[in-house]
Amino acid sequence: MKVGDLPTPALVVDAEAFAYNLDTMAAALPGPRLRPHVKAHKTTALAREQHARGHHTFTCATPREVLGMARAGMGDDVLLANQCLDANRLRALADSGARVTVAVDSGATIIAAAANGIREVLIDVNVGMPRCGCPPDEAGRLADAARAAGLEVRGVMGYEGHVVGLEDATERSAQTRAAMDCLEVAHKLAGGDVISAGGTGTYAINTYATEIQAGSYALMDNAYDALALPFKRALAVVATVIHANAKFAVADCGLKALAMDHGNPSMTGADVWFCSDEHVTFAPHAPVAPSDRVFVWAAHVDPTIAKHDRMHLATAIDPDAEVVDSWPVDLRGWDVS
Numbered sequence: 001m002k003v004g005d006l007p008t009p010a011l012v013v014d015a016e017a018f019a020y021n022l023d024t025m026a027a028a029l030p031g032p033r034l035r036p037h038v039k040a041h042k043t044t045a046l047a048r049e050q051h052a053r054g055h056h057t058f059t060c061a062t063p064r065e066v067l068g069m070a071r072a073g074m075g076d077d078v079l080l081a082n083q084c085l086d087a088n089r090l091r092a093l094a095d096s097g098a099r100v101t102v103a104v105d106s107g108a109t110i111i112a113a114a115a116n117g118i119r120e121v122l123i124d125v126n127v128g129m130p131r132c133g134c135p136p137d138e139a140g141r142l143a144d145a146a147r148a149a150g151l152e153v154r155g156v157m158g159y160e161g162h163v164v165g166l167e168d169a170t171e172r173s174a175q176t177r178a179a180m181d182c183l184e185v186a187h188k189l190a191g192g193d194v195i196s197a198g199g200t201g202t203y204a205i206n207t208y209a210t211e212i213q214a215g216s217y218a219l220m221d222n223a224y225d226a227l228a229l230p231f232k233r234a235l236a237v238v239a240t241v242i243h244a245n246a247k248f249a250v251a252d253c254g255l256k257a258l259a260m261d262h263g264n265p266s267m268t269g270a271d272v273w274f275c276s277d278e279h280v281t282f283a284p285h286a287p288v289a290p291s292d293r294v295f296v297w298a299a300h301v302d303p304t305i306a307k308h309d310r311m312h313l314a315t316a317i318d319p320d321a322e323v324v325d326s327w328p329v330d331l332r333g334w335d336v337s
Contacts, residue, residue, distance in 0.1 A: 003312070004293050004319030008240040009257040011304075011311040012295070015324060017234035018219065018313070019049075024230055025217050026053040029203060032211060035079060035196060038065045040215030040302045042331035043311060044072040050218070059196075059213045063089040068331040070098035077101070079122065079196065081157060081213060083109045083132050090116035092336045101154055105134045107145060114149035121151050122196060125186040127158035127179040136182045140189030155192030158183040159213070164201030167226055173205045180208040200224050200231075221301035223262045236295040236317050237265075237304070239280065241288050249288050253296045254278045259303035266297045268317075293319040306332055 003012055025034060036050045039061035047058065047069065057077040060066045063086070066078050075098025082103055084090055093100045094117025103124040104110045113121055123142050126133030134142055143153045160179035166172040180197065187195055198212035201224060206212060216224055219235040239253035254275045258265050264272045270282040280296060288294065295317055298304040305311065306329070313325040 001323045002319065003238055003314050003317070003321045003323060006238055006312060006323065008251075008293070009237050009253040009296075009308075011308045011329075012236050012238050012317055013219065013311050013313045014232070014234045014236075014317050015313045015315060017232040021218050021220065021231045021234055022049055022053055025203070025214065026055070029212055029214075030054055032057055034203075035059045035211045035213050036218070037061070037081075037199075037213045037215030038069060038331060041218060041305055041311075042329050043305070043327050044068055044074070044330055045325075045327035046218065046311075047072070047074055057211070059215070062331075062334060063093055063336050064334055065331045066093055066098070066100060067096055067336055070096040070100075075099065079103070079157075081122075081124075081159070081196070083124070085109060085112045087112065087116050089336050090118055094118050103132070103157055104142065104146060105132055106142070110142065110146045110149055110151065114146075114151055119152060120154050121146050122154055122157045122192075122194060123186065123190045125156050125158040125183055127160055127182040127197070128175070129159060129162040131159075131161065133158060134186075136186040137189070139186035143190035143192075153190060153192050155194030155196065155210075156183060156187045156190050157194075157196035157213075158186070159197060159199065160202060160206070161199065164199040165223055165227070166201070169227075172201065172227075176202045176206050177208075180206065184208065200229065201227055216301050219301050219305075221262070221304070222266055222297055222299040233297060235301060235305070235311070236268075236297050238319075239294050239296055241290050241292040241294060242279075244284075244288050244290060248273060248281055248283050250279050250281050251294050251296070252278060253280045257304075257307055258296065258298050259300040259307070261303065262299035265299055268295045268297070270294065305329055
């Protein structure tokens, strides 16, 4: 099959660019220095490629991702970098046979973890992004509570998500250091050997963390591509032109095939006007006709992939390129049954 034969919209991965990205990161952060984040691709077949390059520890965002990695034989050391209060899900993690560490940031999350068989935790710390995480000066108290509940505190984690996308490299570096100063305060109070942080945008400048939770580097997107990182855009959505006139054209790739939280996608050889539910309206640089194939580059790769059932590896992002493999996006959703 060729890329031009795929039913659209469909995820297409440039196999050469993808391999380059994995090799580049493995050289920069070998072995346990990188804890690849599965949420970026939700695909165990892709995780196997990371595992084959020496990364045997993984980060997950959902219990389903953790269980999927365990069932796929990659449960050596999996971190659920998220709070979970669901007893059934926590018990499923504890019974999975994998080494599972869970992020906790409150008494409630500690009690839930201990009551449902979890053995190891990281204290999640708010290092500047107003999401989850305790204040740095509360990390010691929570670590003591976790140990009192019978949990092993492996260390701390803190995600500088408000920093990773800053285009100014100097500002990104300065704010990363400020975030890690917060995490250092917490680590001194909480103890443990693990300091987990970072992402694709800060993987090379966050030298404080013992492990980096980067994920998007494997496939990249427009937002990270703007940072001039040493990775290539490797994933696009192939779409079919379904309408064309003298002013604009429309292809079958809209909001239900693309994540729009980082803005409009871009297109090869065209200017994107807007996206609607099932359509992208664009001004092509050269005439197109119905049935032509076009390529749409997502602004945010992680939630874009989560909208699709499969990704297709090809020799290039081109209609005439050969499809060499197809991988199910098998870690989508939240069901843990």
